[in-house]
Structure formats: structure tokens, C-alpha cells
Amino acid sequence: MADSVGKWAAGAFYGPVLSQTDLYLLNTDLELHPIMANSHASFHLVFSLITGQTGGFNPDARDRDLQFTAKDEPATLPRVSQLIIITEISPWCTIVKNDRGVTMNDVCTAVWKDYTENFVTDPEFAALPPRIQEQVKRMAAHNNSNQAGGQWANYYGTPSVAPNRYKRVDWLRERTFFEGLRKSDAYAVSRLGYKAPNIFVMDLVA
Numbered sequence: 001m002a003d004s005v006g007k008w009a010a011g012a013f014y015g016p017v018l019s020q021t022d023l024y025l026l027n028t029d030l031e032l033h034p035i036m037a038n039s040h041a042s043f044h045l046v047f048s049l050i051t052g053q054t055g056g057f058n059p060d061a062r063d064r065d066l067q068f069t070a071k072d073e074p075a076t077l078p079r080v081s082q083l084i085i086i087t088e089i090s091p092w093c094t095i096v097k098n099d100r101g102v103t104m105n106d107v108c109t110a111v112w113k114d115y116t117e118n119f120v121t122d123p124e125f126a127a128l129p130p131r132i133q134e135q136v137k138r139m140a141a142h143n144n145s146n147q148a149g150g151q152w153a154n155y156y157g158t159p160s161v162a163p164n165r166y167k168r169v170d171w172l173r174e175r176t177f178f179e180g181l182r183k184s185d186a187y188a189v190s191r192l193g194y195k196a197p198n199i200f201v202m203d204l205v206a
Helices: 002-008 020-026 104-117 122-126 130-149 185-192
Strands: 044-047 054-058 061-066 082-086 093-097 177-182 199-205
Touching: 044 177, 082 104, 082 185, 093 104, 104 177, 185 199
Parallel strands: 082 199
Antiparallel strands: 044 054, 054 061, 082 093, 177 199
């Protein structure tokens, strides 16, 4: 454990931050932080794409919540100035940037903002099957009511009116918790038409 702490500790002493061009020229394999890869022995990240809140727990002691104290550690080694994140359950691509090297906190913040500050376009929504459209509508109403007045909003007042615009996070339906990042060159090529060392697939769970 001590080795991994030292290896991933926050700071600027890792050598140069690789740019997109550096990655292509050097064809460098990036090592994901164990927390991002969901392979850390004593910390499982709990990150909600609805609220942006982060925390965690030890898989061997699930009854105790832990703070995400490692959030400022680099998301990858070598450090990079840009990560590209895609997921199999949405059509969007999240670009995470930090000229000093992308941290785990940068990843969480960028993903949360991408999914809560951007709306699903009419053509995107129209492309969904009717059954999925209904589920997205219900999720939007649920998310809106929770944000408007907490969990008791509908109990004490009139239920909130379902929104007529849907955020990207609504599209995810119940799968709004980050599970981890992984490499899949085949999926990157099928989605983006190319592969790169800094493209990762994000898995989400309910």
C-alpha cells in the first residue's frame, strides 16, 4: 500500500505532463489510478452524476463512509493534459482538461457538469424507443423533484410538473453512479473512429 500511495501522491514531481500530440508520438500506455479503475484494495469510489458528490467506502468495512481524500491525485500515470471519456449507455463524449495533469477530481467534476449542465437535444431524444423515452421522462421528474425540495418535496406539496427538457443525466435513467474507467480500443474505434491512449470507457451502475 505504501508504494502505491507514494507513486500516486498529489504533486508536480512526475516529469512532464503529456499533451495529446505527445501521446500520439510516443504511443504511451497510460496506467489508470486504481481508484479510477475500481481496483483499489481499500477504497471504492461513490460518485453520483446527479449531485456531483463524491465519497467512498472500504469494501471490507462497508458500514463506514470514507472521504475522497485522494481526489487531487493524478488520474493516470504518466500524467496527461486531456482525457476523453465515453460510455456505452450514452452517445456523448466528455473531454477532461488540466494543463497541470488531469486529476481524479477533474474527472468527477467534468463528468458531473457534462451530464447536469447539458440538455438532450430533440433529435437525440427522438432517436430513443418510446419505452425508453417514458423512462427518461420519469427519471427527469424524479431528479427535478429531489433537487427542488429534497426527498419530502412531493410529500408536503404538489408533485413537480415533469420538465419538457431533459438533462443528459436523465438519459442514464437509474444508472447514475460511477463504477470505474477501463480501456477498450475496439469500442473507441466503433464510437469515435479512432483509438488513443487517453480514451477510456466509463461504466455506470444504479
